[in-house]
Amino acid sequence: MADANRVYIFDTTLRDAEQTPGASLTAREKLEIAHQLARLKVDIIEAGFPVSSNEDFEAVRRIGQEVEGPIICGLARAVPKDVERAGAALQGASRPRIHTFIGTSDIQLAGQLRKDREEVLKMAVESVEQAKSYCDDVEFSPLDATRTEPNYLYEIIAATIAAGATTINIPDTVGYAVPEEFGAMIARIIAEVPNSGDAIISVHCHDDLGMAVPNTLSAIKKGARQAECTINGLGERAGNTSLEEIVMALKTRQDYFNFDTEVVTKEIVSTSRLVSRLMGIVVQPNKAIVGANAFAHSSGIHQDGVLKQRDTFEIMDPKDVGLEATEIVLTARSGRAALRHRLEVLGYELDQAKLDKVYEKFLELADKKKEVFDEDLIEIFLDNPGEGIAYYELKSLHAVSRTGDVPSATVRLSIAGGEPVEGVAQGDGPVDATYEAIHRALASHPLEDDDIQLDDYAIRAITSGSQALGEVTVHLSRSGEQARGRGVSTDVIEASARAYVDALNRLAAKNAKEQHQTV
Numbered sequence: 001m002a003d004a005n006r007v008y009i010f011d012t013t014l015r016d017a018e019q020t021p022g023a024s025l026t027a028r029e030k031l032e033i034a035h036q037l038a039r040l041k042v043d044i045i046e047a048g049f050p051v052s053s054n055e056d057f058e059a060v061r062r063i064g065q066e067v068e069g070p071i072i073c074g075l076a077r078a079v080p081k082d083v084e085r086a087g088a089a090l091q092g093a094s095r096p097r098i099h100t101f102i103g104t105s106d107i108q109l110a111g112q113l114r115k116d117r118e119e120v121l122k123m124a125v126e127s128v129e130q131a132k133s134y135c136d137d138v139e140f141s142p143l144d145a146t147r148t149e150p151n152y153l154y155e156i157i158a159a160t161i162a163a164g165a166t167t168i169n170i171p172d173t174v175g176y177a178v179p180e181e182f183g184a185m186i187a188r189i190i191a192e193v194p195n196s197g198d199a200i201i202s203v204h205c206h207d208d209l210g211m212a213v214p215n216t217l218s219a220i221k222k223g224a225r226q227a228e229c230t231i232n233g234l235g236e237r238a239g240n241t242s243l244e245e246i247v248m249a250l251k252t253r254q255d256y257f258n259f260d261t262e263v264v265t266k267e268i269v270s271t272s273r274l275v276s277r278l279m280g281i282v283v284q285p286n287k288a289i290v291g292a293n294a295f296a297h298s299s300g301i302h303q304d305g306v307l308k309q310r311d312t313f314e315i316m317d318p319k320d321v322g323l324e325a326t327e328i329v330l331t332a333r334s335g336r337a338a339l340r341h342r343l344e345v346l347g348y349e350l351d352q353a354k355l356d357k358v359y360e361k362f363l364e365l366a367d368k369k370k371e372v373f374d375e376d377l378i379e380i381f382l383d384n385p386g387e388g389i390a391y392y393e394l395k396s397l398h399a400v401s402r403t404g405d406v407p408s409a410t411v412r413l414s415i416a417g418g419e420p421v422e423g424v425a426q427g428d429g430p431v432d433a434t435y436e437a438i439h440r441a442l443a444s445h446p447l448e449d450d451d452i453q454l455d456d457y458a459i460r461a462i463t464s465g466s467q468a469l470g471e472v473t474v475h476l477s478r479s480g481e482q483a484r485g486r487g488v489s490t491d492v493i494e495a496s497a498r499a500y501v502d503a504l505n506r507l508a509a510k511n512a513k514e515q516h517q518t519v
């Protein structure tokens, strides 16, 4: 890794973003995103934190074995058990990396670690040495670097490089830095650490003050060559540096930055949508690059200009990020070959079994809608609510809402494959009535309770027109455990019920996993 004009893109969506409450992914979902990140051609995928759970260990192991192209990285605190677990998870990976970290600011030392600087330096060096016994590629992060006393920071960086770290990552863990200062900090590290040239300098910024992207770009200007980012800027609290913004800033302003990445920018929008869908976090419409309005022109002057000559008001070509004009290509009369062709154009490959399954759902939808859009196809292709775990199954739903009447709903659910239970309820609206009916159905089952809380509910239309597919995302909690669920249907009440049942299934899966957890 040493190309003077190259910035390496380290994606931590599967690790830092996955820590967002309610956004946790199953191993299968992580694998699906990792395959997409490989198509996007990021350089490094941080696949998880293997010691944190058996599921995360398994996800890192499978991604390491099955995803080709990028380096696959596992996170470890600077303690032997973590590094050992990361090493084991990455055993079968062709390009493994262990990323080990420890807090280095006085606030972290006194407030969390309760250790002195000498002890922390020793732990950092020992963890790098231990990681080196599993793989050559080792990254070290002095957590909370931006609030660390500079001379101690230089000392720990020099010592970990001497111990074999090949990448030194400078995290702005709490999103405290400002761009000019952060860039200057990177320049000073490079100047003051005598062996800094033996490692790639990386940055990892959080967005608490909305400056993660500018801080990262400023660091790149001053010598950082790896940018840690996440899709849609997701991550702890206010999130991380947004991958799509960094990549498109470097591409669009090549004249200013003079750096390249290897990212296949046409994969940006599909990656963004996949992550949004699987994590259940809707992208804000005005989000740069991937928001629904990012390329929408509403003022008359702008529309007129763009129609005459695109670059009057557009600095990027929407096609470069994978936004093609939506084509109406398929109807209920289309066959499997046409469906396969269109999905392949959209970048999705499918074997015969998957094609049959997708085709069946496509016909169901095409019967309800006259026009099936690309976005509909993507939804049908990707739809896998509940990871195939159907502990709860929605058998039927009947919701009634008439002007002047109190809305009501009747829901039938089967639980663990048993005889369906039924709940009947009224509510403030048909969705409220449906959710209350689900509670009552659960409460009528001897092994269930209805102590479930709806923390969040969001609805959006995936495609345009009155027959659009509606997507509902919910976040539920039960006994301190959180899960999200998603439902898609042309009927928004049905989509709401499906999202709720999907979240119930995820809560049940988490519960079952906890009972079998051995770490």
Ligand code: KIV
Pocket: 016, 101, 141, 143, 144, 169, 171, 172, 173, 174, 204, 206
């Ligand atoms: O924000 C942070 O400091 C991190 C480290 C583990 C790199 O996520």
Ligand code: ZN
Pocket: 016, 171, 173, 204, 206, 236
């Ligand atoms: Zn972080």
